[in-house]
Amino acid sequence: MIRPLRKEDLDNAVSIWFAASIKAHDFISEEYWSSQKKNMREMYLPNCESWVYESAGNILGFVSYYEGSIPAIFVDPESQSCGIGTQLLNYLKSKYSELTLTVYSENEKTHEFYLYHGFIDVDKCICKHTGKAQFEMRWSKIGNVRLTYI
Numbered sequence: 001m002i003r004p005l006r007k008e009d010l011d012n013a014v015s016i017w018f019a020a021s022i023k024a025h026d027f028i029s030e031e032y033w034s035s036q037k038k039n040m041r042e043m044y045l046p047n048c049e050s051w052v053y054e055s056a057g058n059i060l061g062f063v064s065y066y067e068g069s070i071p072a073i074f075v076d077p078e079s080q081s082c083g084i085g086t087q088l089l090n091y092l093k094s095k096y097s098e099l100t101l102t103v104y105s106e107n108e109k110t111h112e113f114y115l116y117h118g119f120i121d122v123d124k125c126i127c128k129h130t131g132k133a134q135f136e137m138r139w140s141k142i143g144n145v146r147l148t149y150i
Helices: 007-024 030-035 037-047 084-095 108-116
Strands: 002-004 049-055 058-066 069-075 098-104 120-126 133-140
Touching: 002 084, 007 030, 007 037, 007 049, 007 058, 007 069, 030 037, 037 058, 037 069, 049 084, 058 084, 069 084, 098 108, 108 133
Parallel strands: 069 098
Antiparallel strands: 002 049, 049 058, 058 069, 098 133, 120 133
16 A cells, blocks of 8 residues: 555655665665665655555555655565555656656666656766766656657
8 A cells, every 4th residue: 555654654764765775776885875864864755745655564665756856766675576666656657747856877777667667868967965877867647648640
């Protein structure tokens, strides 16, 4: 079930974010992710609209939305490749007509995930926090409709 993130979910969400970040971003030091835990818990998550995927009382993933962008979508590493990320992404796609995000270019698996789900690369940038290259991506309901002109 997908439901809004509650205050009592913050510790679980940060734990999922941390474990998934280390797994997906082995090109960034674990110390960097560790240094961001407090910001994630006290600044980033509380300032976003976020939803969790819950099963049998356990939070297995979450997605956040902020001003048209997806700053976070993370699934517990032990629950990845089970469709949870797809369900969280589709939930946002059902609520909004356009979404943007960034993904590290070295994170090929996640980049492919977004391409598979209809996002397109629109630009490249450098993450100001890590100095690593990122793809800027966009998805639009309108952009996914094939138009035929007569």
